[in-house]
Amino acid sequence: MITTQGLCNLVKLEELDLSSNGITGELPTCWQNMTSLRVLFLEDNGFTDNVASSPLTSLTSLEFLSISGNYFDIPSSLSPLANYSRLKVLLLDDNKLTIDPKTIDLSSNDFPGPFPAWLLENNTKLENLLMANNLFVTLEVPLMTPRNLLVMDMSNNDVRGELTTEFCINVTNLNHLNLSANRLEGNIPSELGTIKSLSVLDLSHNHFSGELPIQLLDSNSSLRKLNVAYNNLQGEIVFSGNTMNQNLLYLQLEHNMFNGDLSFLSSLVDSWLLDVSNNIFIGKLPRSIANMSSLRLLDLSKNQLNGLIPQGLFNLPQLEYLALSENNFSGSLASSFIAPELRHIHLNGNKLNGSIVHLLPNGSNLVTLDLSENEFFGSIPYWLGNLSQLNILLLRGNSFYGTFPKQLCILKSLSMIDLSKNNLFGRLPICLGPMNFSSRGYADKVDSTSVPHIVGFTTKRRFDAYKGYTLLNMIGLDFSYNHFSGEIPPEIVISQDMLMLNLSHNKLTGHIPMSLSNLTKIESIDLSYNNLIGSIPEELTQLISLEVFNVSYNNSSGAIPNKNQFGSFIESSYYGNHLLCGLPLSNDSKKSCTKAKEDGFIDGETFYISFGVSYTMVLLVIPVVLFINPQWQQGWFHYVELVITTCRSLFITCYYFVQDGFRKLSSGPTI
Structure with missing residues (x-):
């Protein structure tokens, strides 16, 4: 056995080589203090220690460990060595592997x-x-x-x-x-x-x-x-x-x-999970699919299926996840959704049509509703306000019309809402303010199945698929390509955790609200193709996470901020604003702010303020000067009297001239 205590005092030792020395017995317990050790050679000795209880477990700085040719008792799982995060070489051969x-x-x-x-x-x-x-x-x-x-x-x-x-x-x-x-x-x-x-x-x-x-x-x-x-x-x-x-x-x-077709599903009436997405299946859904009472997840998305969706599919008692997206299904939906466990509905990218006002789903557990890229029309239904657990609402690319559905303001768990590419009009409501756009409510609703939950959403100028933890953290609002008008309400800042805001291609007016500077995590803001006026708030430069900013084709004016992230935005972010100036606008498209000032450019507000101040100063200066100098005072009064006399004489002369002319016209021509 090793009896010397000399090694135990070398707590800062980094390399130790005791190989081929015929040393027997267990390792000294004091070695556990040699935490700086990076290289350790113990091979070809007679050590008989159990690795799980030896000082080796404390040497977490090791990069090279060789204990070959000993009698160490090593568990097959190697769990005692699990803390060796820096280990690059491990030699264990010719030991006793405990299995x-x-x-x-x-x-x-x-x-x-x-x-x-x-x-x-x-x-x-x-x-x-x-x-x-x-x-x-x-x-x-x-x-x-x-x-x-x-x-x-x-x-x-x-x-x-x-x-x-x-x-x-x-x-x-x-x-x-x-x-x-x-x-x-x-x-x-x-x-x-x-x-x-x-x-x-x-x-x-x-x-x-x-x-x-x-x-x-x-x-x-x-x-x-x-x-x-x-x-x-x-x-x-x-x-x-x-x-x-x-x-x-x-x-x-x-x-x-x-x-081929899906006729084989008729042989799986007791199945719990069926995922045949992203294949080339064709044809209609077999009617037997509506009898699969044990089915919990059904994903048939991204195939070439067509025809009507069987009404009974929405009535399956155990169904939690239904994905029929990106096929060629047509017709209207069933008159009601009564599946009590249904939490995720993905019907996007089909040819479904009709109104959904009377669907009246018993959907208190519904977490995701994706009806985007179909041909639905009519108003957005009031029953959405009953979906207290709804986290994701995607109605993009349909023909819904009417004003903003105020029933959405009742929903406190929304994290993603996409109403883009519809025919909605009117003002954006201030009721959005109290909404608790948060992903916290969604965390408990992630499917326990092995099929990932995927949702498509447009952000940073591209359409992306979000899933897993990325989806949990995605908070966004997209009202683009509609006919919304009026000013952007400050209450649009529905959550400081919002990552995406898109109000482009509407008829919005007024100024860009400074409240947007409260979106501390925002990554994308698109306000393009509206009628916004005024300057870009300097406060927006505080948004250090902002990657995309677009105010093109508005009526914005003034200097473009260039601090922090704003120094990286490209010229196309500001196209179509003829009163904007400064970088990154090119010399051909817009003169610099300095050049604009030299050319006498001044905005209306500055003009009125300058004129008012100057006029007031003149009215105050004249009485003061006349009071101080009596000679100027006498001259001033003489000048005023002369002006009055002259005006009076001109008035009398004009009066008699007009009277004489009128008399001659009244008496007629002289014979």
Whole structure:
């Protein structure tokens, strides 16, 4: 054993090499104070410590650690070394690896190289092999793979090549197989369907091609969850014998190239989740879809489906998420939404029409309503005010008309509202002020399913898709391309957390409200194509997060602010304002503010103030001067008397001249 205490006093030591010295026993506990140690060589000795309780766990500054060729007791999870955030090299070979007889968890360690098949050969009782989030590049399991192996997770590695038939034969008792987020290619082997115990299969986010093996959809299969999303699969989906599959509850086929119709949905009447979005499916929805009483999530978006939407689809008792966006569905919607659990409705990008005034949904739980880019008309319905949980309202690109729907002011949980590209008119109401545009209410409403909630919204001059935490933090208001008039109310500042405000392409008048300077997190303000007047408030330069600012084609005047973010805005942000001056306007489009002043340019307000001051000064100066100098006073009175006498003489002369002329005209011509 090491008995010297000399090393214990070297608390600032950075490198220590004790390799090949035949040292035995445990590490001194005082080593835990050597927190500055960066390099430690202990290989080829006889240390017998348990790593989990040794001083090694305290040496978090280590960048290089070699304990090879000892008798250290090392758990397979390597959890005692989890705090080594700076570690670049770790050598553990020729030690005692302590392994749970049922579970090996080596996840999230960035282990490179081929799959360690020896772990399966040497552990006959192994049930769970968890090796996600590493850098393994191959996947070859030995013939003697433990028959007890139930769970295998190799997701998010760098595994390449094809999934072989031999692999499927050697894992005959698997219950859960996750190979997602790798680089696997080729066809999905049909032998996977022969693993009768397989309940969960996730092959998503790979490069598989070809058709989906019919064996995986067999009615005798035990599969409950099948995820092959984000691959290059194609062909039609066919169920063996066209029989009903009561086991398959989760089916995810999104982001592939599957085609054909959706008749196979008739075999999945007990499913909970169906996502076939981003494929090439055609035709109408089967009527049987309205009988899927257990369905919680249905996503058929971004296909080529057409026809009417079955009325019963909105009445499913368990349905929480419905996405039929970007298809060719037409006709009007059902007369009512009565699904009690429905929280997200995405019907955007279709050819739906008619009025929605009488839908009257029982939607107290509704969080998202996206009806944008359709052909709906009529007024925006009053029942929106009953949706107390509504966070996202998107009605963009329809033919809604009327004044601003005041029922929206009742909603206190809104975070995104898009009424752009409609026929709304009238003034923007001040009732927006009390609205609590906040994402806090939405945080509890995020779907528990694995399908991401995605919403499209225009900001920073482009249309983007928002999802996940980005969506949670998105707070915006878009009233562009309507006919709103009057001044912009200061109450438009509905939340200091707002990121986007778009009031462009309306008929708004008046000044830009200084209250916009309270939007401390705003990233985009678009007020273009209105009739706004006056200067751009200098206070807006305080908005350090502002990336896009556009007031083009208004009647703004004065100097353009150039502090902070305003120094980076391009010339097109100010086009069409003939009374604006200063950078970034070019010499050809607008003279500088200095040149404008030299040319005698002065605004009306300055003129009236200057004239009033000058006139008042003249009236005050004349009496003061006359009072001080008697000679000037005498001269002044003489001048006034002369003017009065002259005017009187002129008046009398004019009077008699007019009277004489009038007499001659009255007496007629002389014969």
